[in-house]
Amino acid sequence: xxxxxxxPVHLAGALELAARFDLPPVRPENRVPTSCLPGVGQLLATxxxxxxxxxxxxxLELGTGAGVGTAWLAHGLAPGARLITVDAExxxxxxxxxxxxxxxxxxxxxxxxxxxxxxxxxxxLLFADAGLRRELHPPAWDEIVDLLDIGGLLVFDDLTPPGGxxxxxxxxxxxxxxxxxxxLQGVEVxxxxxxxxxxxARHA
Numbered sequence: 001x002x003x004x005x006x007x008p009v010h011l012a013g014a015l016e017l018a019a020r021f022d023l024p025p026v027r028p029e030n031r032v033p034t035s036c037l038p039g040v041g042q043l044l045a046t047x048x049x050x051x052x053x054x055x056x057x058x059x060l061e062l063g064t065g066a067g068v069g070t071a072w073l074a075h076g077l078a079p080g081a082r083l084i085t086v087d088a089e090x091x092x093x094x095x096x097x098x099x100x101x102x103x104x105x106x107x108x109x110x111x112x113x114x115x116x117x118x119x120x121x122x123x124x125l126l127f128a129d130a131g132l133r134r135e136l137h138p139p140a141w142d143e144i145v146d147l148l149d150i151g152g153l154l155v156f157d158d159l160t161p162p163g164g165x166x167x168x169x170x171x172x173x174x175x176x177x178x179x180x181x182x183x184l185q186g187v188e189v190x191x192x193x194x195x196x197x198x199x200x201a202r203h204a
Contacts, residue, residue: 008045008075010067013099018066021092025068031194032167033158035065036129039191040157041072044127047199048076051124051153058119060147061085063130064108067096073127074106081105081124086113088130114143122149122202128156136173141181148202154184156198161190174198 008014018024023035036044048059057080059073064087073083086109087093093110100106109116113130126148134140148154156174160167178186178200186200 008041008071010071010074010099010103011041014067014071014096017092017095017099018068020095021066023066023068030167033195036069036072036157037191037195039195040197041069041075043189043191043197043199044069044072044155045076047153047155048073048125049078052076052078052081054124055080056121057081057124058121059083059125059127060119060123061127061129062113062132063087063128064093064096065129066092067099067108069127069129070096070100070106070108073125074100074103077105082107084109084116084119086111086116086130088112118147123147123152124149125153125155128154129158132174133170136170136177138180141177144177145181145183145202150202150204152202154178154186154198154200154202157195159188159196159198160194161196162188164194 018035025035025037026033064085070085083106090110093108097108135143159171178198183204184200188196188198190196
């Protein structure tokens with residue numbers, strides 16, 4: 001498979017899977033994103049390229065979906081680093097595993113992410129895109145933060161920039177998590193006029 005300059009090798013295949021599983025970047029009827037937007041993907045690739053240079057680095061994705069975000073993460077993966085992506089939906093996980101079958105640095109796991117063994121030493125980057133609810137409230141915050149290495153990056157997407165209409169009911173829960181957790185230092189970054197991303201570093 002070939003890709004346009006600067007485009008992930010597996011992106012076209014992932015977009016085909018997104019169409020197959022009815023996961024468009026944005027649903028036209030309500031503007032709700034259901035797969036990784038291009039601006040988000042470019043940011044993921046850039047953050048991964050920086051974070052994954054450490055020896056034996058592991059990037060972790062919670063919520064594989066159709067593999068669009070996976071393609072962008074793999075695109076930025078440094079030599080020697082690994083990407084583990086986890087999805088609870090069996091058919092999607094199997095399809096994405098087939099798509100990445102020729103990429104030994106990428107492992108697709110069909111499971112509830114709560115049941116997986118955390119990477120040894122923690123993830124250098126964690127893209128949390130698994131429809132989180134309970135975990136966004138203080139009693140469960142550390143279930144996510146503890147998956148990160150010290151200095152590791154946490155990324156939440158699917159937010160509307162401040163001042164815009166709120167499309168998903170967990171957007172402010174994500175903000176309270178990132179800006180309220182005592183072990184995180186975070187920032188909200190607009191990737192388009194309609195979409196923003198939260199990026200936080202674990203410092204303790």
